[in-house]
Amino acid sequence: MNIDEALKNITDRFGSRILIVSRRSAKRAYMDIYPKDVVDVVRYIFKDMAFRFNIASAVDDFDGLEIIYHFSHDAANFVISVRALLKDKNDPHIDTITEVTRSAWWIEREIHELFGIEFDGNKDLRPLLLPDDWPSGVYPLRKNFVVPKRDSRKE
Amino acid sequence: MSHKAHVPIGPYHPLQEEPEFYKLVVDGETVVDVDVRIGYNHRGIEKISESKNFDQSIFIVERICGICSSSHPIACVQAIEDIADIPVPERALYIRTINQELERIHSHLLWLGLAGHFLGYNTVFMWAWKYRELICDIMETVTGNRQNYAMLKVGGVRRDIEKEHVPYILSRLDELLPKLDMLKGAVLDDPVLHARLKGVGVLTKEAAIDYATLGPVARASGVDIDVRRDHPYAAYDKIKWNVITREEGDVFAKTVVRILEMYESASIIRQCLDKMPQGPIDSNPKDIPAGEGIGLAEAPRGECFHYVKSDGTNSPIRHKIRAPTYMNFPTFRETVVGETISDATIILAGIDPCYCCTERMLIVDTKDKDLMNVEKLIKLSQEKTARIKEKMGL
Numbered sequence: 001m002n003i004d005e006a007l008k009n010i011t012d013r014f015g016s017r018i019l020i021v022s023r024r025s026a027k028r029a030y031m032d033i034y035p036k037d038v039v040d041v042v043r044y045i046f047k048d049m050a051f052r053f054n055i056a057s058a059v060d061d062f063d064g065l066e067i068i069y070h071f072s073h074d075a076a077n078f079v080i081s082v083r084a085l086l087k088d089k090n091d092p093h094i095d096t097i098t099e100v101t102r103s104a105w106w107i108e109r110e111i112h113e114l115f116g117i118e119f120d121g122n123k124d125l126r127p128l129l130l131p132d133d134w135p136s137g138v139y140p141l142r143k144n145f146v147v148p149k150r151d152s153r154k155e
Numbered sequence: 156m157s158h159k160a161h162v163p164i165g166p167y168h169p170l171q172e173e174p175e176f177y178k179l180v181v182d183g184e185t186v187v188d189v190d191v192r193i194g195y196n197h198r199g200i201e202k203i204s205e206s207k208n209f210d211q212s213i214f215i216v217e218r219i220c221g222i223c224s225s226s227h228p229i230a231c232v233q234a235i236e237d238i239a240d241i242p243v244p245e246r247a248l249y250i251r252t253i254n255q256e257l258e259r260i261h262s263h264l265l266w267l268g269l270a271g272h273f274l275g276y277n278t279v280f281m282w283a284w285k286y287r288e289l290i291c292d293i294m295e296t297v298t299g300n301r302q303n304y305a306m307l308k309v310g311g312v313r314r315d316i317e318k319e320h321v322p323y324i325l326s327r328l329d330e331l332l333p334k335l336d337m338l339k340g341a342v343l344d345d346p347v348l349h350a351r352l353k354g355v356g357v358l359t360k361e362a363a364i365d366y367a368t369l370g371p372v373a374r375a376s377g378v379d380i381d382v383r384r385d386h387p388y389a390a391y392d393k394i395k396w397n398v399i400t401r402e403e404g405d406v407f408a409k410t411v412v413r414i415l416e417m418y419e420s421a422s423i424i425r426q427c428l429d430k431m432p433q434g435p436i437d438s439n440p441k442d443i444p445a446g447e448g449i450g451l452a453e454a455p456r457g458e459c460f461h462y463v464k465s466d467g468t469n470s471p472i473r474h475k476i477r478a479p480t481y482m483n484f485p486t487f488r489e490t491v492v493g494e495t496i497s498d499a500t501i502i503l504a505g506i507d508p509c510y511c512c513t514e515r516m517l518i519v520d521t522k523d524k525d526l527m528n529v530e531k532l533i534k535l536s537q538e539k540t541a542r543i544k545e546k547m548g549l
Contacts, residue, residue, distance in 0.1 A: 052367055057462050
């Protein structure tokens with residue numbers, strides 16, 4: 001299975017639920033989906049097509065918060081990244097994919113604390129990296145978070 | 156009657172190299188649940204990288220880990236090269252490969268030493284760390300540094316390997332191989348290690364796939380993946396080498412995979428030095444256009460994943476870094492639960508997170524108690540060794 005066959009397989013399966021497919025090269029492709037379809041698409045790619053889940057990454061962009069799930073196909077050397085845009089930055093929600101793969105356990109905790117994205121259905125969203133006394137509602141990887149300057153005179 | 160106790164380990168602990176907090180729930184000696192709290196080393200490198208330019212961010216990611224200090228930069232430069240399809244001269248690809256494989260040998264030796272140390276087998280610890288010095292010497296010759304090599308840049312490498320250094324590199328490798336044989340014998344032929352590591356902390360193939368584990372952890376559980384072969388980068392597709400896999404999934408299999416991989420690495424370095432063409436080492440790219448790129452590299456612990464998004468300015472607007480331990484570590488619930496607390500150390504160390512030490516503190520009330528003294532303990536130990544030998548037919 002090469003990248004074109006894989007993309008065709010996914011678009012045949014989901015039809016208009018796949019918004020944009022952008023094939024950058026023989027090794028990389030990105031596809032946009034609605035946030036509500038994330039579990040179905042991820043389950044199909046991870047379970048049925050047996051891709052490996054690399055990681056998810058969130059991006060704070062102008063239009064909203066993007067969350068990108070990266071999947072690699074190790075037998076044929078390509079990566080497909082599935083992107084969902086959460087438009088409401090004040091209350092971003094997406095369904096958890098930990099039901100599909102336990103490998104998303106930590107990354108959902110991480111994105112939850114660093115970007116403030118809620119993963120509906122994930123019961124374990126305890127802080128992973130930030131200290132326990134980190135103020136709630138402050139998300140360090142959002143663009144509006146400014147790293148406080150250190151004042152060496154006070155140290 | 157079952158009696159569950161919580162054993163907290165960390166976050167600050169005299170035996171741990173790095174701070175993290177384990178909470179083991181034990182029933183007698185058996186671990187029934189475990190949880191890990193990380194984040195004591197969180198330095199916000201992804202955030203810092205957004206405020207640096209593309210050249211600087213390579214130096215930042217080099218400092219993520221003192222052991223894999225060429226794996227993160229190579230994944231990072233490959234992600235940036237992926238944005239703009241930046242070409243890399245062939246000689247630079249070979250130099251990158253040599254750098255990667257030297258790092259793999261030194262990292263696996265470091266792990267082997269630590270694993271020996273955790274098991275109380277300090278001979279292996281001393282040997283492994285002593286002969287790791289040979290690799291550090293080569294690194295110093297090739298890159299100028301024993302650690303944090305600063306070799307990589309977008310479009311190539313920063314330093315060439317001089318022709319007069321090649322005989323020295325080869326002589327050091329020649330010196331290393333018999334030592335590797337000795338270490339291999341010391342580990343793989345030792346009945347105590349067989350008894351201690353076989354069948355311990357088994358990660359099944361199904362769990363390894365579901366957790367999307369990487370590197371030697373996945374390969375020891377029968378998952379045949381290696382980024383160097385599956386997503387070829389640098390010069391890995393131009394030379395002959397083997398991916399080492401084992402089916403058992405226990406700590407012993409992980410040890411075997413790492414030891415045998417060091418031989419493959421040594422062979423890769425030799426082939427690279429032999430086949431390396433002459434020519435430029437840098438394509439001198441100018442601007443990074445808007446776009447996004449993904450870089451994959453096989454670090455000693457598994458795949459390093461970097462995602463870089465650029466908006467056409469000179470710094471990334473997002474730089475996601477995923478280290479291999481991030482995927483390997485959450486398997487601890489699969490592997491530790493059901494084992495004894497004394498094995499928890501080596502199981503947690505088996506994935507090579509480099510920071511697993513277990514020490515128990517207890518208060519002994521000596522009133523009305525029969526205490527073991529040194530002589531009694533030694534006698535007990537000798538009796539047990541005799542029993543093991545008899546069981547294994549030695």
